[in-house]
Amino acid sequence: MHNFTSFFRSNKRILMLLLLIFTNGYLFAQQATITGVVKSAPDNLGMPGVSIRLKGTAIATSTDAQGNFSIKIPAKAGILEFTSVGYQTREIQVTKTTNFTVTLTEDAATLNDVVVVGYGTTRKQDLTGSVAVVGVKDFQKGSITTPEQMLSGKVSGVAITSNSGQPGSGSTIRIRGGSSLNASNDPLFVIDGVPLENGGVSGASNPLSFINPNDIETFTVLKDASAAAIYGARAANGVIIITTKKGLGDGLKVSFNSVNSISKIVKQLDVLSADQIRSIVNANGTAAQKAQLGGFNTNWQDLIYQDGISTDNNISISGGLKNCLIACLSVIRTKAAY
Known part of the structure; x- marks a missing residue:
């Protein structure tokens, strides 16, 4: 017993170290x-x-x-x-x-989850507004001159009426009808997260005329007044969110779009001929009026209206050049090293 006590006292540190190693090894094994x-x-x-x-x-x-x-x-x-x-x-x-x-599995009852809308956040149970999304596959086809024409007839409750036949005149857009007699009834346009002022863009009758319709990826229409919680009082007439196409980092992508159209008058207005006008003037006109009558039989509608041919060609190149840029920089550095 005395020998064991002496051995323990002389080798106390070694025994404690071995005990610590064995304990850690046991815990690690667990x-x-x-x-x-x-x-x-x-x-x-x-x-x-x-x-x-x-x-x-x-x-x-x-x-x-x-x-x-x-x-x-x-x-x-x-x-x-x-x-x-x-x-x-x-x-x-x-x-x-x-x-x-x-x-x-998905849980449809998770109403407390946070959803990002516009530039704010809200809970799912508070997001009760009506939201409609129109993508590239759903756009109107044909000769499109302004972006709002692609949305025409695609969303219920959204009425788009052309102002006139003048190029760039734009359209009147009403989401679920107008609600004000004095103020503007136009919706708020948000392009890639940037809201446009309700007064439009200075120098343009149509604020959307600056956007190429071929560059638009999606339209998102917020039809309820709950959109005002995101964009303020400007969204009282609804919001149209426009998202443009962006290049991806999977290489270059070349897109070409061509639209060709022919315009032809279907029916001319039924008007009096030159002989019929002369007969009326000769029967009821004065001598001065009869003196102004000529002998020509010109159909002015044939001269004014003619077949129109139009073409619209768009080519775009998009993609990411990160890897190419790194490779080019490597080549430049290699050459510079020599």
Whole structure:
């Protein structure tokens, strides 16, 4: 007993170090790495940004862009919680399995989720306004001269009436009818997040005439007065949000659009001929009026109206040049080095 006490006292530090190593090794051996993938029920695709937490603890992680995850838990036991906005929370019991494939289903009753609208945020249960979206596939086809013509007849409650046949005259747009006698009844236009003043653009009768219809990607129409909560009193007559096309970073994309049209008069006005006018003047006119009569039989409608041929060609190049720019800079630097 005396020898053991002497040995323990002389090797106390060594024994404590060994005890600490064995304890940490035991605790490390108790940890388990749980991996897997989280997919959505409708399309069976990986879900990024899903929160994964060991229930009752602060141990948590999230999925990557492909829906994969990896989390370390103290032991091969516990409950993992999978949560994502707009999806039902799911709990998985961890026992001996260390790899999981978890499928989350959509939850239509998540009214407390935050939704980004315009340049503000609101809860789903507060977003009760009527919203209509018209994309490229739904636009009006044919010869389009102004952007609002692509929206004509595509959204219920939106009336678009041409002001005149003058080029660039624009149209009168009313969303669910006018509501004011003195103030303007025009809707608010928001182009790529920038609201236009209700008074229009100085020097143009139509504020949309500056936009090429081929550059528009979507129209979003906010028809209810609840849009005023986002854009203020200017949105009392509704809001038309215009989103233009943008280049993607997957290489260059060349688009060409050509519209050719022929205008031809279908029916001329039924008017008196020159001989019929002369007979009336000769029967009822004065001598001075009879003296002004000529002998020509000109059909002025044939001279005024003629067949019109028009063409509208648009070519656009879009895309991302990031990789190309980096490569060009590398070449320049290489040449400069030599």
